[in-house]
Amino acid sequence: xxxxxxxxxxxxxxxxxxxxxxxxxxxxxxxxxxxxxxxxxxxxxxxxxxxxxxxxxxxxxxxxxxxxxxxxxxxxxxxxxxxxxxxxxxxxxxxxxxxxxxxxxxxxxxxxxxxxxxxxxxxxxxxxxxxxxxxxxxxxxxxxxxxxxxxxxxxxxxxxxxxxxxxxxxxxxxxxxxxxxxxxxxxxxxxxxxxxxxxxxxxxxxxxxxxxxxxxxxxxxxxxxxxxxxxxxxxxxxxxxxxxxxxxxxxxxxxxxxxxx
Amino acid sequence: xxxxxxxxxxxxxxxxxxxxxxxxxxxxxxxxxxxxxxxxxxxxxxxxxxxxxxxxxxxxxxxxxxxxxxxxxxxxxxxxxxxxxxxxxxxxxxxxxxxxxxxxxx
Numbered sequence: 001x002x003x004x005x006x007x008x009x010x011x012x013x014x015x016x017x018x019x020x021x022x023x024x025x026x027x028x029x030x031x032x033x034x035x036x037x038x039x040x041x042x043x044x045x046x047x048x049x050x051x052x053x054x055x056x057x058x059x060x061x062x063x064x065x066x067x068x069x070x071x072x073x074x075x076x077x078x079x080x081x082x083x084x085x086x087x088x089x090x091x092x093x094x095x096x097x098x099x100x101x102x103x104x105x106x107x108x109x110x111x112x113x114x115x116x117x118x119x120x121x122x123x124x125x126x127x128x129x130x131x132x133x134x135x136x137x138x139x140x141x142x143x144x145x146x147x148x149x150x151x152x153x154x155x156x157x158x159x160x161x162x163x164x165x166x167x168x169x170x171x172x173x174x175x176x177x178x179x180x181x182x183x184x185x186x187x188x189x190x191x192x193x194x195x196x197x198x199x200x201x202x203x204x205x206x207x208x209x210x211x212x213x214x215x216x217x218x219x220x221x222x223x224x225x226x227x228x229x230x231x232x233x234x235x236x237x238x239x240x241x242x243x244x245x246x247x248x249x250x251x252x253x254x255x256x257x258x259x260x261x
Numbered sequence: 262x263x264x265x266x267x268x269x270x271x272x273x274x275x276x277x278x279x280x281x282x283x284x285x286x287x288x289x290x291x292x293x294x295x296x297x298x299x300x301x302x303x304x305x306x307x308x309x310x311x312x313x314x315x316x317x318x319x320x321x322x323x324x325x326x327x328x329x330x331x332x333x334x335x336x337x338x339x340x341x342x343x344x345x346x347x348x349x350x351x352x353x354x355x356x357x358x359x360x361x362x363x364x365x366x367x
Contacts, residue, residue, distance in 0.1 A: 050268035050282040053331040059266065210288070210330035 025248065026182055026196060033252060034195040034260055037186075042207070046259040054136060054205040054257025057129075057212045061137025064130055070121025076134075079118060083141055091139035092147050092254050095243045097154045103236060104158050104243050107135050108214060126233035132212045136203045139256035146251045147200070149243060162244025165237060171228025192261070198249035199242065201258020212257065215242055264358045267348055272365040273340035281312070281320075282335045285350050285358065291326040307352035310334055315344040324352075340366045 035043060049055050065076045065083055080086040095104035098113070105113065111134050112123035124131035151159055166177045180189065181197035188194070202215040209217075216238050223230035231237045266284040273279050285307060292304025304326065312320040319338045348360045 048282075050266065051284065051333050051335070053284060053333070055266060056284065056286045056331060207329075 024182065026185070028251075031198060031249070031252060032185075032196055033198055033200050033255065035201070035255060035258065037193040037195045038259075038261060042259055042261055046201075046255070052205070052257060052259060054203075054212055054259065057133045057136040057203070057205075058140045058257055060129070060133035061135070061140075064134050065137055070115065070119035072118060072120045074119050076114070083137065087138045087141040089142050089145050089148075091135075091142040091256065092145050093149060095239050095246065096150060097152075104155055104239055106215075106239050106242050107138060108216075109234060109239070111135060111138070127214060127217055132203050132214065135214065136212060136257050139203065139254065142254040143256055145254055147246055147249050147254060149246045149250065151247060155243065158240045159243055159247055161237075162240035162242070162247075165241055166244055166248075171223070171226035173227050175226045177222070197245065198252055199245045200249055200252050201255035201260070203256065204258040204260055206260050208261065215245070265348070265350065265360050267360045267362050269346065269362060269364065271363075272367065275340060275342075275366050277340045278337050279340050279364075280335065280337050281346070282333065283310070283312075283348055283360075284331060284333050285310075286331055287350075287352065287356070289324075289326075289328055289330045289332065293326065305353045305356075307332065307350050307356065309351045311349045311351075312336070312338075313347045313349075314338060315342065315346075340364065342366050 035046065038046075045051055045053075062083075068075045068078070077083070091107055094107040094110065096110070097103070098105045098110075100113075108126065108131055111131065115121045116123050124134075149155075169176045169179075177197065180194050185194050185196045199215045199218075202218070203212050205212050206218075216233055219238055219241060220230040220233075264286050267281070268283075269281040270279055287307050288305060289307065290302055290305040292302070292306075294302045296302060306326055306328070307324045310320075310322040310324065311318060320336050322334060324332065343364065343366045345361050345363050348362075350356070350358045
């Protein structure tokens with residue numbers, strides 16, 4: 001009886017693993033930005049800078065970029081100069097490895113590291129208007145450029161951790177991100193299309209939020225939908241997941257500030 | 262800080278119909294929502310938008326609580342003469358924003 005039970009358990013575990021690995025990632029050629037799942041009207045809103053409400057934050061960010069702040073009395077522009085040139089393509093490479101923290105940091109954390117380190121100013125709160133504005137302004141300079149996060153020996157463990165959490169079933173509904181976004185994209189959930197979850201346009205203006213929000217805010221609301229406890233803003237687990245999602249969307253074009261329903 | 266974005270052609274031919282797009286940064290709090298503790302969040306909306314062309318009113322809107330945040334208002338007018346087009350948003354809690362754009366008509 002004992003060996004038989006052990007065999008059954010082993011078989012169960014094997015089937016379980018097979019289930020995980022059967023859920024394959026989307027082939028590169030079949031990837032679609034969330035833009036392609038939107039209505040004509042919402043697309044028009046994103047395409048026209050005169051009607052894209054995300055541009056309100058971008059303009060705020062431009063003003064903040066030039067404003068001197070902190071004990072060092074320095075503006076972003078004093079070190080980085082004209083953002084149009086110096087920040088081109090930067091957002092497409094984040095999350096990126098930070099040697100001091102020995103782990104990847106996302107764009108918002110990088111802005112706050114600059115604030116505390118170089119400007120000697122207090123860090124901006126996650127999801128505050130100023131931090132979103134600066135992130136949107138910096139990311140806007142990468143619009144149309146392909147996503148290219150650096151995966152090397154230093155960042156690979158964090159990428160693997162992010163991938164593992166993407167495929168991990170969690171929450172009271174016992175769902176993994178991959179079950180919706182890899183296996184059932186294009187189908188409907190509560191009447192709305194399930195996108196492939198490519199973070200191409202963050203920070204983005206979500207009509208549901210009536211405002212601009214970060215990728216971490218979006219991830220946290222997905223956790224709430226799965227009835228799972230959401231990680232706190234800035235937690236390493238969320239940054240790992242961001243890194244995996246950006247790698248998964250590699251070579252797709254940045255759309256910041258995007259509009260989503 | 263950017264409080265409004267106005268978009269219209271910098272120059273136009275006399276008699277041409279021009280499209281004007283305006284976007285105002287505003288939360289448009291309805292006054293019907295409650296906090297998690299059940300307290301009513303007071304209303305905070307833009308009540309009126311007026312556009313004047315060289316002093317003459319060409320377009321006006323009354324806004325109500327059902328309008329979304331950061332309202333986009335797009336409309337057309339006829340380019341009659343060179344001059345300035347003024348946009349004014351007025352709302353609750355002393356909210357008042359004015360933008361002025363000049364236009365050249367040939």
